[in-house]
Amino acid sequence: MSTMLDFSRRIAAVSIISMCLYGPASACSISKVAGVQLPLNTTELSNADRLTIADAVITARQWPEVQIQAVVIAGAYISEGNLEQLKKDRAENVKAYLKQLGIRSENIIIEPKTFTDQMVAKRSDGTLDIEQIVVELTPICAGGCERLCDDPRVIPRTGVIDP
Template sequence: MLKKCILSRVVRAFIALFFVARAASANACTISEDMTSSLPLNSVNIQNSDRLKIANMMLAAKQWPNVEIRGIVYSGGYIKEKNPVHLADQRASILKYYLVQLGVKEENIWVDKRIIKEPDVDDRGNATLNQISVTLVPICKDGCERLCNDPGMTPNSKAIK
């Protein structure tokens, strides 16, 4: 009798755990538009090709339904450039201003500056500095999970349950 009672409790606990886990599970995905680029040493001029990439990213982001857009700016100064801290600041300011021109609210822009001590390595094994990078992500009022299941969206990554 005691074994039946314990077994019954264990079975009920597993059933309850199953329903709690099922209710707590969620679809998750990553939705973003991203670009990274290297600039000539000591330059703060954002190349037209990079401006075009960012503008196209913004056009894609404006297709996200019922969201605001967050712009994340990463700018760096290579340690072997003249005054890398100042260059990182200027690059960040230029990118932030450009995002505002494209329609991102200034309060929705985050900036992260860094000093690059060693070059990165690209997909081909070449050294690259990647002094600038811009990421656009959605800001959703009640969370962005609904975008994961939106047939008009193409997530960068997806994890289900």
């Protein structure tokens, strides 16, 4: 549960930074998130994992006249072996795949993360419920993204944010 809270705070911070860098704050926020749970100690994306990420990119490609930014949380669970190498390899695999899908390398931000026991949930059968890879896609708009808030092609999005 705290993983999602930590992730939400990180996404909010990245969104604020993006707004400062790429234009004024808008009346809505637009993003698409894809999460992937890998078997412990593995780095390769399965076909299902690739589809999850591709579906998010396909949704983001419907945003008109924007570039797409991808923030990738490449994580490893504390009990996995060789944490730093796992995070690095997972990040490289996801970045290479996003580039294959047409996301510009300079628009891919990698954030390595080590997940502790306090940050993960366990299912009723005792297995871990952890997404070691999370990809958040957001639009990059010249002059700001306000025009996207009322565009019916733009999904998903949140409601109005008070200035």
